[in-house]
Each structure stands twice: as C-alpha cells, then as structure tokens.
Amino acid sequence: MLHSFRALALGAGLLTAGLHAQPFDDATLNHSDRLRDHALQSDIAWQVVESLTTEVGPRLAGTEGDARAVAWAKARFEAMGFDAVRLEPVTVPHWERGYADAQVTLPFPQPLVISALGNSVPTPEGGIEARIVRFDTLADLEAADPAQVKGKLAFIDHKMERFKDGRGYGPVVKARGRGAVAAAQKGAVGLLLRSVSTSSHRFAHTGVMRYVDGVAKIPAAAISPPDADQLTRMLARQDDIQVKLELASMDKGQTTSYNVIGEIRGRSQPEEIVVIGAHLDSWDEGTGALDDGAGVGIVTAAAQHILDLEQRPARTVRVVLYAAEEIGLIGAKAYRDHHQADLDNHYIAAEADFGAGPIYRLDSRVNEAARPAIEAMVAQMAPLGVTLGHNHSWGGPDVSVLPPLGVPVAGLNMDGTDYFDYHHTPDDTLDKIDPEAIRQSAAVYTLFAWLMANADSTLRPIPPTTN
Ligand SMILES: [Zn+2]
Known part of the structure; x- marks a missing residue:
C-alpha cells in the first residue's frame, strides 16, 4: 500500500x-x-x-x-x-426552550410531537388555539391571500429530499429561518413547520429562526414528519382543524x-x-x-x-x-x-x-x-x-x-x-x-x-x- x-x-x-x-x-x-x-x-x-x-x-x-x-x-x-x-x-x-406542547383539539383531539424553534417567543400563558392553514412551501405562504391566513396557525409542510451531499437542506431550511416572519406578515398567530428532516421517525427537528423589526413576533415550532402527515390527512377530511400550541421559551438576554x-x-x-x-x-x-x-x-x-x-x-x-x-x-x-x-x-x-x-x-x-x-x-x-x-x-x-x-x-x-x-x-x-x-x-x-x-x-x- x-x-x-x-x-x-x-x-x-x-x-x-x-x-x-x-x-x-x-x-x-x-x-x-x-x-x-x-x-x-x-x-x-x-x-x-x-x-x-x-x-x-x-x-x-x-x-x-x-x-x-x-x-x-x-x-x-x-x-x-x-x-x-x-x-x-x-x-x-x-x-432557553422551556416547556413546549401542541395538540389537535378539534375535530380529532390528539397530541403532536413538536420542538420550539430556537429564538422563538413564547405563546401567551395558556397557549394559543387556532385553525391551521397548510402550505407546500414558504413561497406558497408568501404568495397567499392574507385573508386565508389571518388569525390562523400557518403550517408549512415542505418535505426535504435525501442526498449524499445534503443539498436537500437549503431549499427547505429557508422556511425555518423566515417562515414566522412571512406568516406574521399575512396575519398568522403562529407557525408550525414540518421538521427539516430526511427521516420518518417521530422526532421534531429544532433549529434557529429569526424575526425582523417591524413585524409581529409570533411563536414558531417544528412538528415531527409523521405529525405533519397526520395534519395533512386531517385537512383532506375537512378544513377546520384546530390546534393548540403552548411554548414557554425564554429570552435570557x-x-x-x-x-x-x-x-x-x-x-x-x-x-x-x-x-x-x-x-x-x-x-x-x-x-x-x-x-x-x-x-x-x-x-x-x-x-x-x-x-x-x-x-x-x-x-x-x-x-x-x-x-x-x-x-x-x-x-x-x-x-x-x-x-x-x-x-x-x-x-x-x-x-x-x-x-x-x-x-x-x-x-x-x-x-x-x-x-x-x-x-x-x-x-x-x-x-x-x-x-x-x-x-x-x-x-x-x-x-x-x-x-x-x-x-x-x-x-x-x-x-x-x-x-x-x-x-x-x-x-x-x-x-x-x-x-x-x-x-x-x-x-x-x-x-x-x-x-x-x-x-x-x-x-x-x-x-x-x-x-
Ligand atoms: Zn453544526
């Protein structure tokens, strides 16, 4: 040799x-x-x-x-x-992350596996409960009619592709970084992000997100891939899917x-x-x-x-x-x-x-x-x-x-x-x-x-x- x-x-x-x-x-x-x-x-x-x-x-x-x-x-x-x-x-x-929890409250009550996105603000005490509105990608959310999004939890369900060099990450991770700002600009009360993941395990993938000055800071969480699929199946049955989100994250300066x-x-x-x-x-x-x-x-x-x-x-x-x-x-x-x-x-x-x-x-x-x-x-x-x-x-x-x-x-x-x-x-x-x-x-x-x-x-x- x-x-x-x-x-x-x-x-x-x-x-x-x-x-x-x-x-x-x-x-x-x-x-x-x-x-x-x-x-x-x-x-x-x-x-x-x-x-x-x-x-x-x-x-x-x-x-x-x-x-x-x-x-x-x-x-x-x-x-x-x-x-x-x-x-x-x-x-x-x-x-610091603190407590994080989400569940479907109506019409099919059940828990979801989530992780707060890094830098997210907390929800008000007791959480927020709202209808969800689903988008395939961040671009679809950005193009949406605000009337469709206002008062709801925006749900971005962008699936990541698997490659040896990881090039599936870039197109999907944009929604983690900028999704909450895009959602807030349309009047959403929170963001639920399909985890940036190539797995089908029931773990949620955290990661950093950002806010910009002048746009409302809304809470943002990732949900596990099977939970994202679950929400999508529910939405295929009816539009009115209600989710409660509770985050107790802390900004410690x-x-x-x-x-x-x-x-x-x-x-x-x-x-x-x-x-x-x-x-x-x-x-x-x-x-x-x-x-x-x-x-x-x-x-x-x-x-x-x-x-x-x-x-x-x-x-x-x-x-x-x-x-x-x-x-x-x-x-x-x-x-x-x-x-x-x-x-x-x-x-x-x-x-x-x-x-x-x-x-x-x-x-x-x-x-x-x-x-x-x-x-x-x-x-x-x-x-x-x-x-x-x-x-x-x-x-x-x-x-x-x-x-x-x-x-x-x-x-x-x-x-x-x-x-x-x-x-x-x-x-x-x-x-x-x-x-x-x-x-x-x-x-x-x-x-x-x-x-x-x-x-x-x-x-x-x-x-x-x-x-
Ligand atoms: Zn690293």
Missing part, C-alpha cells in the same frame, strides 16, 4: 513539474505517509467526541452546558501540548461565551495560518454528537497527530472551536472581526460540521494557478477514498465568512446521506457515530492541515464569491 501512495503523489507532482515547483518536498510527503498510517490506527477523534458528549452533553450557546464545554475544551487543549491555547470572548444571546483556540506554531512561517475548525456549541435536545461533537473530535485529532511528529509544520496550524454556530454563526463573525488585521495571513481554512464522515471529496477555493497543489494534496488522500472536487467551495458554515475577505478555503465533503435523519433532534447521540468513518475523516483532516501548512504554493487571490 505504502508504495502506491508515493507513486500517486509522485505522479501528481511530475505532471505539474513543468509548470511549477513541486508543491511538497520529499520530507513533507514522507511525513504525510506516516501521518496517514498513524491516523488510521488512532481512535482519538472518537475518544474526544465520547468525552464531550458524555461529560458535557448538550451545550446550547449561553447555557451552563456551554460554559462547561468551553472549560472542557480548554483543559483538553492544555493537556495536548499545543504551543498556545486561548479563549476569545464572544457575546451570545441566551435562549446576552452572555459571554468563547471561541477556543489551540495553536501549533509554524517552524519557518509562523505568521501564516492554516485554520481547521468545528463548532463547540450544540442544540439542547440531543448531546450534539454528529452536530458537531464529531467535528470537534476530527480537528482535535488532526492537531494531536501533527503534535506527535518530531517536527513542526512550516506554517502555524490553528484549531478553532467556534462558539454559538447554531444560533447564527456568532462565534465565526466574532473571530472574523477579532482577526481582521491578520486575515491576510490566513493561508487557508476548512471546517468539519457535517457529521462523522467518511470524507469522499475535497473542494477548494484557491487561485486557479494553485490547483496543482490541491491536486497533489488530494493524491495523498486518494488511498483514503478522497477525490478532487470543484474550485468554488464555501468552506463550511463558520468558515464561510472568510472568503468574502479573500481567505482561501477548502471543503472536505462528508457523506451526509443520513445526517439529516438525526440533525437537531434528541436522537443526535454518540451511538450514531461510526468509529471507522470518524477515523477516516480525522486522517483526511490530518493530511489537509499538514500538507497545507507545508505547501510551496500561493493560494491567493481567490476566485470571487458567487454562491
């Missing part, structure tokens, strides 16, 4: 030798081979997510669990041998959380930074194993494998565990603002936030002239099953705020076929993580960080952000 790895890497190097210097020297490639073998033997990524989900559990931004997660990460990083460990403060909203940073200082170009990130916060319903304990495990393991080498990489490798991703990329924006002065020194950034893997494709957003370096890197990952993708990557949620400021990014695409079965539910727990998949993902991130921190290639200027 080892020989074929090198043959692939050398082949990729030779192909580009006429145009460019080799993107990687022999010592870098030798270490890369060793790191790949070492990472594939290691269970550190799984151990990290096991520790986080067991000892901390749910860690919604601003809560006591979030504070314990920060302390857990700081202690873990300090024990690993990083050259520097820092906490960077982030001001975060503190919202603002508090301070932290981006947790661990650094491996570069030996020859320490001012240049390769960022590998994940988010430390999670939703409160599960234990945030896939979202995003797995990412925390993957990038922490990658750093540990590089720290275990006798030699530091040329550039600095910075692990960033972002605060408050779930409630609006708040840690990511704080990082961007705090590091404004040195964003020009960010060589490349990537984030693991799509479960445990395995990783099947690497996309980039780098100067076209630097694509040979990306190709040579992917050649090193080919034995792990990774193929070369496109050059318009967004980098992942927290990292997506960087390309508009010129920072190159990569997308290490994980197989997300099942990801939205568990996403933001009580069922996002450790048992859903495949130890073999997370080992492969950690190995790929290890190679990414190591090779990018040693590449002899200029990645800027990047192609413009168009997506």
Whole structure:
C-alpha cells in the first residue's frame, strides 16, 4: 500500500513539474505517509467526541452546558501540548426552550410531537388555539391571500429530499429561518413547520429562526414528519382543524461565551495560518454528537497527530472551536472581526460540521494557478477514498465568512446521506457515530492541515464569491 501512495503523489507532482515547483518536498510527503498510517490506527477523534458528549452533553450557546464545554475544551487543549491555547470572548444571546406542547383539539383531539424553534417567543400563558392553514412551501405562504391566513396557525409542510451531499437542506431550511416572519406578515398567530428532516421517525427537528423589526413576533415550532402527515390527512377530511400550541421559551438576554483556540506554531512561517475548525456549541435536545461533537473530535485529532511528529509544520496550524454556530454563526463573525488585521495571513481554512464522515471529496477555493497543489494534496488522500472536487467551495458554515475577505478555503465533503435523519433532534447521540468513518475523516483532516501548512504554493487571490 505504502508504495502506491508515493507513486500517486509522485505522479501528481511530475505532471505539474513543468509548470511549477513541486508543491511538497520529499520530507513533507514522507511525513504525510506516516501521518496517514498513524491516523488510521488512532481512535482519538472518537475518544474526544465520547468525552464531550458524555461529560458535557448538550451545550446550547449561553447555557451552563456551554460554559462547561468551553472549560472542557480548554483543559483538553492544555493537556495536548499545543504551543498556545486561548479563549476569545464572544457575546451570545441566551435562549432557553422551556416547556413546549401542541395538540389537535378539534375535530380529532390528539397530541403532536413538536420542538420550539430556537429564538422563538413564547405563546401567551395558556397557549394559543387556532385553525391551521397548510402550505407546500414558504413561497406558497408568501404568495397567499392574507385573508386565508389571518388569525390562523400557518403550517408549512415542505418535505426535504435525501442526498449524499445534503443539498436537500437549503431549499427547505429557508422556511425555518423566515417562515414566522412571512406568516406574521399575512396575519398568522403562529407557525408550525414540518421538521427539516430526511427521516420518518417521530422526532421534531429544532433549529434557529429569526424575526425582523417591524413585524409581529409570533411563536414558531417544528412538528415531527409523521405529525405533519397526520395534519395533512386531517385537512383532506375537512378544513377546520384546530390546534393548540403552548411554548414557554425564554429570552435570557446576552452572555459571554468563547471561541477556543489551540495553536501549533509554524517552524519557518509562523505568521501564516492554516485554520481547521468545528463548532463547540450544540442544540439542547440531543448531546450534539454528529452536530458537531464529531467535528470537534476530527480537528482535535488532526492537531494531536501533527503534535506527535518530531517536527513542526512550516506554517502555524490553528484549531478553532467556534462558539454559538447554531444560533447564527456568532462565534465565526466574532473571530472574523477579532482577526481582521491578520486575515491576510490566513493561508487557508476548512471546517468539519457535517457529521462523522467518511470524507469522499475535497473542494477548494484557491487561485486557479494553485490547483496543482490541491491536486497533489488530494493524491495523498486518494488511498483514503478522497477525490478532487470543484474550485468554488464555501468552506463550511463558520468558515464561510472568510472568503468574502479573500481567505482561501477548502471543503472536505462528508457523506451526509443520513445526517439529516438525526440533525437537531434528541436522537443526535454518540451511538450514531461510526468509529471507522470518524477515523477516516480525522486522517483526511490530518493530511489537509499538514500538507497545507507545508505547501510551496500561493493560494491567493481567490476566485470571487458567487454562491
Ligand atoms: Zn453544526
């Protein structure tokens, strides 16, 4: 196996030798081979997510669990041998779910399985009871006659499609973010959203929603997929389906959380930074194993494998565990603002936030002239099953705020076929993580960080952000 790895890497190097210097020297490639073998033997990524989900559990931004997660990460990083460990403060909203309940009251009384959407206001004490009005999509609600919606609970029943790359999410999640505003603009008293889910289990999937100034703030909840089907069957029998919704969510103001940073200082170009990130916060319903304990495990393991080498990489490798991703990329924006002065020194950034893997494709957003370096890197990952993708990557949620400021990014695409079965539910727990998949993902991130921190290639200027 080892020989074929090198043959692939050398082949990729030779192909580009006429145009460019080799993107990687022999010592870098030798270490890369060793790191790949070492990472594939290691269970550190799984151990990290096991520790986080067991000892901390749910860690919604601003809560006591979030504070314990920060302390857990700081202690873990300090024990690993990083050259520097820092906490960077982030001001975060503190919202708590509280009690949530819904039932059909007329004509077929029965309970519904729901979850308040993050940031939702509570209902008035005692709840609200109203007729429901159903829409296939957010666009249908936006196009509706207000007379049809006024005084009712708007019910958006948009089904999500399953894809390996998760592209079914974008078209459906818009209704979670903007549905309550659209409903309120038509005079609705509340929003019931079919869960953004690829599963048929009876869990409701939470997630953040927003209000805008000048539009009434109405309560918003997700209902489980079978409950959405149930309401639709009832509506096929008669128009007048009455639902009672009760939410006791609380806005607890603002508090301070932290981006947790661990650094491996570069030996020859320490001012240049390769960022590998994940988010430390999670939703409160599960234990945030896939979202995003797995990412925390993957990038922490990658750093540990590089720290275990006798030699530091040329550039600095910075692990960033972002605060408050779930409630609006708040840690990511704080990082961007705090590091404004040195964003020009960010060589490349990537984030693991799509479960445990395995990783099947690497996309980039780098100067076209630097694509040979990306190709040579992917050649090193080919034995792990990774193929070369496109050059318009967004980098992942927290990292997506960087390309508009010129920072190159990569997308290490994980197989997300099942990801939205568990996403933001009580069922996002450790048992859903495949130890073999997370080992492969950690190995790929290890190679990414190591090779990018040693590449002899200029990645800027990047192609413009168009997506
Ligand atoms: Zn996430």
